[in-house]
Amino acid sequence: MAVKAATQKRAQRIRRQIRKVAGDRPRLSVHRSSKHIYAQIIDDGKGHTLAAASTLEKDLKGSLKTGADIAAATAIGKLIAERAGKAGVKEVVFDRGAYIYHGRVKALAEAAREGGLSF
Template sequence: MKKKNTKIRGNANRPRLYVFRSNKHIYAQIIDDNQNKILITKSSLSYQDNNKSIVYANCETAKMIGKLVAEACLEQGIQKIVFDRGDKLYHGRIKALAESARSAGIKF
């Protein structure tokens, strides 16, 4: 099966929310592709719960990262974004992060 050569791009009106998931952590970045600039970044590496750093990012951690990204977006006046999950399937931690951002007020 051949992969489609499509690229998701964000702009100043609708920046791109790029989500990357590794085996241990999850990362989310808000990117303005017109200026090639990262506006907001949150990850499970920087998130601490009760002064303990996260050893492994699960769905609960992904929900917290989605909520933190949405709050940071709303603080900067960003209400609409384009969602970019890379080549990962929309389930598990990626889905938890996206649904958490939506419920916090961000429109995809």
């Protein structure tokens, strides 16, 4: 099995488990690449993105050393929590995708919790 297919299969398995426990809560989805990290809060019932943040944003890009470290993930976690609060979201379900809960993904999740999100 190709690496991409295995990654997609793992992400779908995680999403299937999340749907069982989510109820009506939106999903905080995380994507990381070798250079950046992205976070979205998605309402799966309506199929809309309620809030989003990434290291590609101009105001963050200048203040971060790189978009691919724990400091950047922490900044994105705080920013997504702030934007979720403005959108009226307090409780979410964390979707780590195919990534293990470690390093940048863990830093983003902990910063989002400190910012006021509950999951």
